[in-house]
Amino acid sequence: MAEKKSATKEKRITIKTTRFDPDKDEKPRLQSYDIPFEDESMVVLDALNHIKNYVDGSLSYRWSCRMGICGSCGMMVNGTPKLTCNAFLRDYWPKPIVVEPLTNFPIIRDLVIDMDDFMHKLKSVKPWIIRKQELPLGAGEHRQMPAQIEEFRQFSQCINCMLCYAACPVYGLDDTFLGPAAIALARRYNLDSRDQGLKQRLPVIAQPEGVWECSFVGECSVVCPKGVDPAKAIQQTKLDTTLRFTLPYGNRD
Amino acid sequence: MPSGWWLRKRHYFLYVVREFTALPMALWLLWLLYEIKSAGAGPAGYQPPRSIAFVVFSVICFAFATYHSGTFLKLAGVIMHVKVFDRPVPSKVIVLTMFGLWALASLVIGAVLIGFAK
Numbered sequence: 509m510a511e512k513k514s515a516t517k518e519k520r521i522t523i524k525t526t527r528f529d530p531d532k533d534e535k536p537r538l539q540s541y542d543i544p545f546e547d548e549s550m551v552v553l554d555a556l557n558h559i560k561n562y563v564d565g566s567l568s569y570r571w572s573c574r575m576g577i578c579g580s581c582g583m584m585v586n587g588t589p590k591l592t593c594n595a596f597l598r599d600y601w602p603k604p605i606v607v608e609p610l611t612n613f614p615i616i617r618d619l620v621i622d623m624d625d626f627m628h629k630l631k632s633v634k635p636w637i638i639r640k641q642e643l644p645l646g647a648g649e650h651r652q653m654p655a656q657i658e659e660f661r662q663f664s665q666c667i668n669c670m671l672c673y674a675a676c677p678v679y680g681l682d683d684t685f686l687g688p689a690a691i692a693l694a695r696r697y698n699l700d701s702r703d704q705g706l707k708q709r710l711p712v713i714a715q716p717e718g719v720w721e722c723s724f725v726g727e728c729s730v731v732c733p734k735g736v737d738p739a740k741a742i743q744q745t746k747l748d749t750t751l752r753f754t755l756p757y758g759n760r761d
Numbered sequence: 762m763p764s765g766w767w768l769r770k771r772h773y774f775l776y777v778v779r780e781f782t783a784l785p786m787a788l789w790l791l792w793l794l795y796e797i798k799s800a801g802a803g804p805a806g807y808q809p810p811r812s813i814a815f816v817v818f819s820v821i822c823f824a825f826a827t828y829h830s831g832t833f834l835k836l837a838g839v840i841m842h843v844k845v846f847d848r849p850v851p852s853k854v855i856v857l858t859m860f861g862l863w864a865l866a867s868l869v870i871g872a873v874l875i876g877f878a879k
Binding site for chain 1: 776
């Protein structure tokens, strides 16, 4: 009888989340929620959705696709930047899980951060294909060989989730730093054989607040959920810009 | 950013250690420059320090230099983008080549110094 009782006993987990209402609170605080851990496939985002749907509807956070593509649900999970749709409760249970907004960004409310700084920086590197002269559509597509795609493929996997900014102590100490994702995306387009915008991006990425601010902590590449290596992009850009500056004819397109 | 951010993760801690190692190495190299200048005045002007404290400091600097050089050379595989016959050279090959060149350079410098000493 006792065995039957324990077998049917509901498995539960404690989620501690940041709560912050700028109209009422002076500073963020943690609030605990004890929720059912219904099945092994539950992720931290499911837990937050459970809290919002059944316990406390005022909890605010961003999310969208729930499949690691949109990059909206990045938060600090037990102090590490993670996509909450990709952080399984089973990896933390039975210990409590602390969910906080991404560090190094201002908090708007609860788990929602202000991403304006990132958006401005992203736009400043012009992460799109730039042509010196646009060809008419009738001229056909810009063809690429598989090897040319491989040059930039990994950098194109970035989903702008900002986990790398939360992991970067350089950005945390000096938010004028352009940051890992913006530089990785700049490199993605600079390596693209269809692109001709290198000289438009160079003034942004080669300035002191660009690649030269990075001291190669490398944590950006560790936390990236898509396997992008922003640290590699930054160091390679350092080498490229140095060679362009020092080699004869190095500044050619 | 709290002042203890670098104690939050092992990776951060190792990064700060890597950066810190440059400081004692710089001090040791300044001393070396001073010694070279002194040696320029002939044997009379050259009096290398023989204290235990300096030997300990030198051993620590050697450990730091090895750690710093090792991390630097490992990163070469990340930074360098080398192609041979239009094919990218794997990072591991670049790193192993770097360590090989490092060992070779150390041997050559060691041989030259021993040669001079004889």
